[in-house]
Amino acid sequence: MEIERLTERVSYVPNPVNIGVVHAENSSVLIDSGIDESVPRKVSRLLEKPPLYLINTHSHADHCGGNAFLKKRFSTRVLASELEKEIIEHTVLEPFYLYGAFPPEELRNKFLMAKPSKVDETLKEGPLILDGVELEIVSLSGHSPGQIGVAVDGVLFCADSVFSEESIKKHRIFVVYNVEEFLQTLNFLEKTNYNYYVPSHGKVVQDIEELVELNRKTVExxxxxxxxxxxxxxxxxxxxxxxxxxxxxxxxxxxxxxxxxxxxxxxxxxxxxxxxxxxxxxxxxxxxxxx
The missing domain is CATH 1.10.10.10 (Winged helix-like DNA-binding domain superfamily/Winged helix DNA-binding domain)
Structure with missing residues (x-):
């Protein structure tokens, strides 16, 4: 595991779920925490400054499974959208809504049910300043109800708003919560002009149009x-x-x-x-x- 620099203040750690890193004045701001504590444990060793802030793009277990470790080890302050907050704090809700009732033990696994963690602040679309760095919270709903992206210094961490060609070949049909909102998010992304796009699964790209079209064709x-x-x-x-x-x-x-x-x-x-x-x-x- 290694950290890849994109700009002076923005990096990411390539991983099954890519972890964003914003280098703030006195701390590191992480974007997502991975599937379990092994991810932030390794990521924290790569950081020059402690991870005092964490933004969860959404509540799926592979994105918030390391939250509890970060809060225990670094007293990390966790931020998420209002809808996703409820599931991050009450993680049985993910297998519950997928199954439609109290989930059997087979579904109460780390892939669907992360360790619960308190969300300290809810986020809305718009500017956000953390430790001297200005970020932009972007609504990217569709894959999950309240999924957000994080933009900073020309880099958009775009979560699961798009899936890589490798992911689509592997899974054939990717998870969608709301098809109409997913397509609207693709339309939005197509009109943006960030220098880098960091999807949660797959490689960083500088031009999002090809990936958007691939995802749109898959949905169609x-x-x-x-x-x-x-x-x-x-x-x-x-x-x-x-x-x-x-x-x-x-x-x-x-x-x-x-x-x-x-x-x-x-x-x-x-x-x-x-x-x-x-x-x-x-x-x-x-x-x-x-x-």
Whole structure:
């Protein structure tokens, strides 16, 4: 693990979830903390100044799993958006909303349920000054309800608003909470002009347009495939099987299942609100079909 400098005051640590570092006057400001304490433990050794501030882009466990360690070791002050704050503080909410009830032990794992940590301040879109450095909080909702990005010195830490080509090849269908907001965020990113974009998963890029278009085409492909499948009415599980077969996805565990199911539900909500699909109950079974 090593730290990569982007500007005089901005660096990042390449990782399965890239960790942002802002070099402030008397401290380091971290952006996300990784999946567990091993990440910030290693990152903190690379820093010249203590990590006294942490901004969580969103509440998914792989982004806030190191919070508790940082607060215990450095009394780090944690900041997050209002919606994401609730899940960071009550982390059972993530597997709960994915599963739809109290999650079984198999889902109470570090990939879905980080150690809870207190959020000291909630963030809204706009300027923010931490230890002498001016940052900009940017709304990037879609992947999660209150996801934010952090801009500083021409660098945008853009969280999971876009996914790398490698991530898309690996997962085929990436997790989306709100399809319409995800597409709106892509449209927003396309109009921006930062010097560097640091996605949470993948390499830093200087031009975001190609990545935006790749993500947009992936979403459109899922939409079109669902509409094609639903030319014939299908139960939710039948739709999921057909969709996963076409995208060559193989389900191997319950964690994977609930993440994909939640994403399929997001697409169905999007299409139902646009009146491109409709649903009916037949013999106590929920059926979906293309309008």
């Amino acid at each position: 492909s899922v939409i079109n495939t669902i509409l094609d499948i639903l030319k014939v009415p299908a139960k939710t599980e039948e739709l999921m099987k057909s969709l996963f077969d076409r995208f060559e996805i193989t389900l191997e565990n319950l964690t994977q299942y609930v993440l994909y199911r939640s994403t399929v539900h997001a697409y169905l909500s999007f299409l139902l609100d646009r009146k491109e699909v409709e649903r009916e109950f037949r013999e106590n079974t929920l059926l979906w079909r293309r309008v």
